[in-house]
Amino acid sequence: MPTMVSRREFLAGLTAAAGAVALRGRFAFAAESQTKARKASDVVTLGRTGLRPTLLGIGTGTRGGSLQRGIGQEAFTRLLRHALDRGLRYVDTADSYQTHAMVRQALDGVPRDRYFIQSKSFSRQPAKILADLDRYLKELHVEYIDSLLMHCMTTGTWPVDMRPLVDALRDAKRQGKIKAIGVSCHGWDPLAASPQAEGVDVQLVRINPYGLVMDGKPEKVVEVIRKMHQAGRGIIGMKIFGESGLKDRQERLASLKYILGLGCIDCFTIGFGSTAQLDETMDLVEEAGNLRAAAA
Helix, strand or coil: CCCCCCCHHHHHCCCCCCCCCEEECCCCCCCCCCCCCCCCEEEEECCCCCCEEEEEEECCCCCCCCCHHHCCCHHHHHHHHHHHHCCCCCCECCHCCCCHHHHHHHHHCCCHHHHHEEEEECCCCHHHHHHHHHHHHHHHHCCCCEEEEEEEEECCCCCHHHHHHHHHHHHHHHHHEEEEEEECCCHHHHHHHHHHHCCCEEEEEEEECCCCCCCCCCHHHHHHHHHHCCCCCCEEEEEECCCCCCHHHHHHHHHHHHHHHHHHEEEEECCCCCCHHHHHHHHHHHHHHHHHHCCC
């Protein structure tokens, strides 16, 4: 029976990861799904970027990264290596999470082509975001970042206002420092305006069936997501479990079944405080995928 994780544990995280896994040098990955992803470790295609993260990504932004910093480097490294061992290859971080150094240490010695990494910048000036990017490369000790997001757009005019940033990031993309240009939005107006944005490859969206910590009602948010997805933008979901972890296992299963059933979410990221939480979610993704396939 899959491990049951209480809401309190999900909120606070566990300082001692259940089922400790010794660090080791094997990082097996599932083959890319030839149909629709049904397992968390299935490799998916992110829009038209050509990038191939796994369906499930490891978020490090729970409460601004405080969860990861709270459990400490040793437990975080154990968690991330456990994720890699189980076939996951997508790590989501950001400057504002203050987890770049933790991610670097956790991935030390892992071949760069074995993971997809996404980070984010709050900078609103071209020169500043390029300076941020150079700093991120050093902090993460990588030669390139797969996806760099303009973080937290808050106005409906952002597709025009942020065009100089997009142009600057296009130069960085040509130089091989990033593989994709992305954006995240906070609020209905910036989300609704997102399909109009040019030069954006990836959209990070807040989505779950309960309307928790989202930019609008689920049905309205999905309408916007579909427009972007149909246009070829890679769509990454977040807040799949809200910020609470939801009430119980059945609610988490229902949310994952909903996400997988939309057909317009390429992959999604969830933050974990323990290997037990990660294992439960991977079990739930597979269960939700099987339920969806059986109903088809």
